[in-house]
Amino acid sequence: MGIEQFIDNEVKSNDVVLFMKGTPQFPMCGFSGQVVQILDYLGVPYKGLNVLENDDLRQGIKDFSNWPTIPQLYVKGEFVGGCDIVREMFQANELQQFFKDKGISVRETAG
Numbered sequence: 088m089g090i091e092q093f094i095d096n097e098v099k100s101n102d103v104v105l106f107m108k109g110t111p112q113f114p115m116c117g118f119s120g121q122v123v124q125i126l127d128y129l130g131v132p133y134k135g136l137n138v139l140e141n142d143d144l145r146q147g148i149k150d151f152s153n154w155p156t157i158p159q160l161y162v163k164g165e166f167v168g169g170c171d172i173v174r175e176m177f178q179a180n181e182l183q184q185f186f187k188d189k190g191i192s193v194r195e196t197a198g
Contacts, residue, residue, distance in 0.1 A: 090147035098161045102191055103133035106148045107158040111135040118170035119158045125177045130194030131186060163189045 088096075098104055103126070109115030111123050111133070126133050138145035138157055145157070152159055152166045160167040162185065167173060176182035186193045 090143045091151055094144070094147055094151045097134070097136060099164050101134045102163055102189075103131055104161045105133050105135045105158055106138055106144075106161075107135050108137070108139050110137050115139060116157075118156075121170050122158045122160060122173050125173060125182070128194070129177075129183060129186065131191060162186065162191065165189075 094106075105111070105119075105122060105126065107114060107116075107119035107122065109119055111127075114120035114123050115137075123135070136144065138148060148157065148159055149155055154166065154169065156169050158170055158173075160169075160173055167176070167182075167185070173182060176185065183193050
């Protein structure tokens with residue numbers, strides 16, 4: 088299976104996928120860490136894929152999305168964006184609504 092097929096399979100077979108540097112338990116860059124914090128805060132289950140373990144995956148995800156940076160968040164097969172986009176959507180409550188619209192429950196938070 089080629090890397091593009093692997094990525095396509097991961098994105099389609101998991102509701103929420105985060106291509107990141109490091110793991111959800113141990114992010115290896117601040118941007119990946121911020122997205123992990125947001126997803127954990129919202130209580131959204133997701134699969135984290137460490138691009139540092141595989142150069143093909145690291146380049147492949149950039150080619151797949153036509154997006155130059157990592158992390159990259161996918162929800163129900165749709166590319167959402169990187170750290171800045173995820174953070175801005177979260178701060179505007181758009182990310183929470185996006186998850187709900189996709190049928191993914193988020194933790195209700197006070198505020």
